[in-house]
Amino acid sequence: MECRGLVSAIAAACFLGLVVSQTTLTPAVMNTTPVENVTSMTLTPVILSSTTLSCFPFNTSACEPCAPGSRYDNNTLLCTCCSDPGQCLSPEACLPCTRGFHQPLAGQQQCLPCSRGFYTNFTGSLFCHPCPPGSFNNNTGADSCTSCSPGFFSSQQSSTSCTPCALGNFCNSSGCSECQMCPRGTEALQTAAKSCTPCRPGMHKGPHHTMCQICGSGFFQIQWGQESCDICPENHYCPSPDINPILCPNDAFCPAGSLAPGFCMETFFHKAGDTCELAPVTIALLVIGGGVVLLLIILIILRRRKDADRELAVARAPLLGKDRPQRQYYEIPGDAEPVYAGW
Known part of the structure; x- marks a missing residue:
């Protein structure tokens, strides 16, 4: 009985010393500067051994503060893992992730920043939301999205930038998810047009x-x-x-x-x-x-007729010549060519 009472007294003293030491700790400060896509928790001061770097329960008789990722349970007098996702840690507390950060798992020592094109605008978020069409986000760890300016649009979710309206199209307001074609009788001569000209x-x-x-x-x-x-x-x-x-x-x-x-x-x-x-x-x-053409035609016809007569006379001349050589037939003189008298 005396040993058992002594152990209880030691445990009570250790518990009191632990509580006192924990009540004098400086509150945890969250470093919101992303380093390798994570936000680390700065805990000051924390005395940890190499066996207490992961989240697991252990007896307070060791007279050590709760490890990161766990908190003290008044009922069991033990350090228990943070059971809710979307929270990160400090000694004796499981703090929710800040805006722009999330954590889908329980008992983690770091909150994850939202990727580009995503955001979360409340604390303790389990996941990040994609930027809706008409908006964009080009930074990590963002708690909001930026609407596209007039003349620009984004038609997809989780966009990291906005696209200028093409020629012949326009957007006259912010947050356009698509550009409109200029009405009949109007045009847009430049890209990223905010209005059309007639x-x-x-x-x-x-x-x-x-x-x-x-x-x-x-x-x-x-x-x-x-x-x-x-x-x-x-x-x-x-x-x-x-x-x-x-x-x-x-x-x-x-x-x-x-x-x-x-x-x-x-x-x-x-x-x-x-x-x-x-x-x-x-x-x-x-x-x-x-009249001149008709006269020319007549002259040409007469000329051709005259030429034809001349050619015919030349062709008949050998048959009617007077100096043809005389020949004798049966000792009777006669023309060189025979003459036929007919019947």
């Missing part, structure tokens, strides 16, 4: 176009922000798509879609309604020219 006169932009297009030949548009061009009206011509149609001259033709007036050939033709007719001087020239 198409200039002489240009248009339809629903399937990204940028404003120049009006085609024979079309015009004199207003801003139009989605289509108008065809140049009849009896007018449109030399440029950004000016009003010009009235056609009286002596010219201007069908619908004309770029310039069409004139009849001066001196030889003149306008008559919707067509060009021959001028009197043109008719006279054609008659004279026709």
Whole structure:
């Protein structure tokens, strides 16, 4: 009985000394500077042996403070492991991880910083949340995400940066998850556009176009922000798509879609309604020219006939010549060629 009472007294004294020593410890300070993706706990002062670096219960009769990752249990007089995840440690306490840090396991001696693109905005977090679309985070250990600026967007979760809007698209507010295409009749000439500008006169932009297009030949548009061009009206011509149609001259033709007036050939033709007719001087020239051509044809025919007669005469000359040699047939003189008299 005396030994048992002595042991109890020693244990009580050790417990009292432990409590006194623990009540004089400086509170634990958390170092929030990430080192190798972890936040270490600075415990001052802590007297630990090499056998107390991991979380496990041990008897207070050793007269040593509770090891990191454990806390003192008044019921069992033992140091027990921190049982709740999302907490890190100090002597006699299991403290929750700060904002921007998490710990999914119990009894750990370090809180883990949130990765880039993730965050947690409360203490004692078991895990980090991904940044929602329209926001980003490029730092570790973050307790919030930053919204994308106007003209930029992020369409995925856990983004580490925002992407500028492409040509022809815009975003006029912060936190855009996607950019919008400029409406009809407007365009965005630069990337990361916050707004769209209307198409200039002489240009248009339809629903399937990204940028404003120049009006085609024979079309015009004199207003801003139009989605289509108008065809140049009849009896007018449109030399440029950004000016009003010009009235056609009286002596010219201007069908619908004309770029310039069409004139009849001066001196030889003149306008008559919707067509060009021959001028009197043109008719006279054609008659004279026709007569000259006909005369030339007659002369050519006569010349060819004369040449043919001459060639025929030359061909007959050997048959009718007078100096042909005389021959005798049966001692009677006669022509060299036989002469047939017929019947």
